[in-house]
Amino acid sequence: MCSEQQVMTLVKEAKIHEKNNTQEAAKKYLEAAKALLELSSHHPEKENEYIDVANRMYTKAKKLKANEISNDTQGTTISKPKNDITFSSIAGLEELKQDIRFKIIEPLKNPELFAYYHKTIGGGVLMYGPPGCGKTLIAKATANEAKATFIHVKSSDIKSKFVGETEKNIAELFAQARKNQPSIIFFDEFEALGGDRAEGLSHERSAVAQLLTEMDGVDSGDQQILLLAATNEPWAIDAALRREGRFGTTIFIPPPDLAAREQILQLQMQKRPTEKINFSLLGQMTEGFSGADLKAASEYATNLALKESLLTGKKRKITQKDMEIAITKTQSVLRQWFAKAREQVVKKKLEESFKELVEKANQLKNFQISISSAPVSPILLSSTPQLLAT
Ligand SMILES: Nc1ncnc2c1ncn2[C@@H]1O[C@H](COP(=O)(O)OP(=O)(O)O)[C@@H](O)[C@H]1O
Ligand SMILES: [Mg+2]
Secondary structure, three states: OOOHHHHHHHHHHHHHHOOOOHHHHHHHHHHHHHHHHHHHHHOHHHHHHHHHHHHHHHHHHHHHHHHHHOOOOOOEEEEOOOOOOOHHHOOOOHHHHHHHHHHHHHHHHOHHHHHHOOOOOOOEEEEEOOOOOOHHHHHHHHHHHHOOEEEEEEHHHHOOOOOOHHHHHHHHHHHHHHHOOOEEEEEEOHHHOOEOOOOOOHHHHHHHHHHHHHHHHHHHOOOOEEEEEEEOOHHHEOHHHHOOOOOOEEEEOOOOOHHHHHHHHHHHHOOOOEOOOOHHHHHHHOOOOOHHHHHHHHHHHHHHHHHHHHHHOOOOOEOHHHHHHHHHHOOOOHHHHHHHHHHHHHHOOOOOOOHHHHHHHHHHHOOOOOOOOOOOOHHHHHHOHHHHHO
């Protein structure tokens, strides 16, 4: 059985941990509460007193735990990585993976080595490109690979309608990142937060200013905080945020090429029951599809087989034909995105900054026939994929 003395020690330890390790502090308070309850049952004369103190310890532990789980910043989730999405779940984009490994993952994993070579770490990576091509996926995989705390910021959510709130939210965010190092802050839909100050409202301008201040702070210390951002509207991002030391590295995330399309389809189908599927042919049929489109087509094909099985009561595997029908039913918005993107980039004279985007848009411009949404005979599809791919 424990003594009053031991309870005192536990409380002392809890107090020491309270500032730096709330989890440990909460644990100590809980142990103290438990010990007090045990004591109370052996000392009827002090029962009430012990129970009172135990109650207080319990409340303290509960508060500490609540602080740890909730985060006051709206629109963000903080998590330690779960090992489900890694670089191997991303098809293609090899160069990008290397870049992120060198700029983000390795500095977080080997800070001493980077210090040895006098490499200042910090600065952020801005990913831009059409929707559904893997930007968010890459951010999640990066956090897992780096085993860092991942702070996922949905920029439109953090942007409060109340003047001044956004700045407070941003400041709070960086405080969380500092507390949970090593950490990665990922600004998704970055255009909502880092928009061009020349065009925004005054409180939006101050959001950008606050971001710049925080980023310069991160860069000057030897903090293990790295920044990632993603946007479908790179032309709308304030130019000051794209300078060296801030989001100095800008990376275009293109639509998946032939090999990547094959691989994404394979990834989508690998755990599902299929007959022999000609992924190479499906890859050719899906030029101009985003990763998200390929995922949608895979779901569609799976549903065809599933629904039929429900109707007939007999399980059947997913076939090549299912996949081809699904592809004809899926319409990609990439072409429209590229048309709009080029228009905006040219209008704002940003062709130099977003070269790859313009190049890709020009390629696609000459790429006429789109996949029709009308059902096409699968036989016709298998024999003439070039009809669709040119
Ligand atoms: N390169 C890729 N490899 C594997 N899956 C991909 C890839 N690109 C997109 N996907 C699929 O499409 C979905 C949407 O991608 P996401 O990362 O959310 O796009 P973005 O953030 O660029 O709009 C992903 O969850 C994934 O299933
Ligand atoms: Mg996204």
